[in-house]
Amino acid sequence: QLQLRQSGPALVKPSETLSLTCTVSGGSINAPNYFWGWIRQSPGKGLEWIGTLYYAGTIDYNPSLKGRVTMSVDISDNQLSLKLRSVTAADTAVYFCASRYCTNGVCYVAFDPWGQGTPVTVS
Amino acid sequence: QSVLTQPPSASATPGQRVTISCSGSSSNIGGNTVNWYQQLPGTAPKLLIYSTNQRPSGVPDRFSGSKSGTSASLAISGLQSEDEADYYCASWDDSLKAVVFGGGTLLTVL
Numbered sequence: 117q118l119q120l121r122q123s124g125p126a127l128v129k130p131s132e133t134l135s136l137t138c139t140v141s142g143g144s145i146n147a148p149n150y151f152w153g154w155i156r157q158s159p160g161k162g163l164e165w166i167g168t169l170y171y172a173g174t175i176d177y178n179p180s181l182k183g184r185v186t187m188s189v190d191i192s193d194n195q196l197s198l199k200l201r202s203v204t205a206a207d208t209a210v211y212f213c214a215s216r217y218c219t220n221g222v223c224y225v226a227f228d229p230w231g232q233g234t235p236v237t238v239s
Numbered sequence: 240q241s242v243l244t245q246p247p248s249a250s251a252t253p254g255q256r257v258t259i260s261c262s263g264s265s266s267n268i269g270g271n272t273v274n275w276y277q278q279l280p281g282t283a284p285k286l287l288i289y290s291t292n293q294r295p296s297g298v299p300d301r302f303s304g305s306k307s308g309t310s311a312s313l314a315i316s317g318l319q320s321e322d323e324a325d326y327y328c329a330s331w332d333d334s335l336k337a338v339v340f341g342g343g344t345l346l347t348v349l
Contacts, residue, residue: 153338155284162241163276163284163327165338178337217286219296225331226274228286228295 118142120231134200138213151216156209243341250347256316261328271331273311278325323348
């Protein structure tokens with residue numbers, strides 16, 4: 117059973133870089149056909165997709181964040197990371213990592229499971 | 240303003256059936272599958288429906304999804320108190336080249 121455990125600072129200063137890590141257990145982050153995503157949720161608001169990193173190395177970023185965001189994987193540590201540069205108060209949110217949903221050997225365009233979420237305040 | 244439009248709230252009594260709508264366009268729902276996520280208070284979202292109308296293992300068959308044109312719906316029958324949560328629809332948008340979410344619907348079980 118795939119599990120995602122997030123880590124990272126809860127407080128980031130304006131103009132600095134937000135860095136989060138998502139450690140995957142129960143499976144390989146380099147598994148074929150998988151993709152990995154980051155999604156955030158501002159206080160009292162809905163979900164906002166940040167980006168998706170695909171098995172082949174391709175990355176799709178939310179156009180609204182492109183230029184400030186970088187996603188990468190560390191295969192040796194089985195970790196996914198997110199870096200968001202030049203943060204402002206508008207980047208205050210709970211950040212989630214998530215895996216592609218796969219069942220019975222078939223993968224779908226959906227996210228599940230999700231990490232527990234990391235609340236990040238920019239102040 | 241979310242690309243996919245959901246009603247901000249819905250309510251029903253236990254045992255009733257409730258439907259949550261998700262309106263989009265030809266560039267998202269009209270041409271791609273829809274997923275639904277359930278978010279219980281203080282927890283991470285959980286996949287409820289994938290590929291428009293499929294349930295992951297463990298999701299009760301009280302939950303069902305459908306799509307018609309550029310709109311999708313989530314139906315919950317035999318409503319239970321534990322169904323009280325936020326529900327989000329999501330799809331890929333070919334024009335924006337982005338995953339888009341609805342604004343979420345808070346379901347209250349009266």
